[in-house]
Amino acid sequence: MPTLPTDLTDMANVVINEATKHGKMIATAESCTGGLISSCLTAVAGSSTAFLCGFVTYANEAKTRLLGVPGDAITEFGAVSDIVAAAMAEGALAHSGADMAVAVTGVAGPGGGSADKPVGLVYLSLAESGTDAVIKRYVFAGTRDDVRRSTVGAALELILDRLREREDDDNQADD
């Protein structure tokens, strides 16, 4: 039985291959997933061609200290917010020297939910130098484990979509 689910490590394998092909180094910044995204990416043998580093900023003070997320933004909008997700992604980019960074912040549960921010609410953000960070909002169903697992899948998909868009752009540029 592999340590991590094969559906996720298979997807991570595709991400590493695509990123390597495009010469892009990836960084991650994870709150509720706690390192699961980077675990999946580094499960791929030879992933050092495309994975640079990850920040597991579980505590709010770590989001500020390691990624430079403004404490005011956390106070005003909450750690689980579009603003903080984007600041985490941009901070990971700036503090790592990577070409692209994916960030995640969410309420994995079972505690910590509210009417405004229910268990399962997750924001993902993807940042690349020279462009504004993209932000996506999800509400995943299930247990803490289900929410974390769904989030990893969505994060890998977000990176892959961006790499493939780039490929489309490259192909058009060749026409």
Add this chain to the structure above:
Amino acid sequence: MPTLPTDLTDMANVVINEATKHGKMIATAESCTGGLISSCLTAVAGSSTAFLCGFVTYANEAKTRLLGVPGDAITEFGAVSDIVAAAMAEGALAHSGADMAVAVTGVAGPGGGSADKPVGLVYLSLAESGTDAVIKRYVFAGTRDDVRRSTVGAALELILDRLREREDDDNQADD
């Protein structure tokens, strides 16, 4: 089927409970495990009482940039060495504000092994403020996945042993 093996998340649960009891915040610095240790710790609901943050310093430049591991040490002793493991643990402590930090660097394979540093060679280090970092050397058998999984188990055990030693000390002090 849970995302992470229950033997590891059960052990992580004990670590979080013990650390919480002792008021200790934990940081991680992971190379070959790529975030698996922090994934297991944060799989525990309520782990924010004892888990502060993690650094996934997969690339050598990330070990230097994020943790302050001297580039000279990596050149002279190699990224997989007792010296670098200890520098990672001490760097994680200094850069996070945590009370204790566990670091891991190893050759997970299947490539990257040599006569001196075979696949499966792993160094773990545990740092706490006010004491010298402890370093442990292992050679784990099996696949890349086996080596990573065994390393997570050893890292959790190393933290737990330290927390329990502390408990023994506390009990003796009470006598």
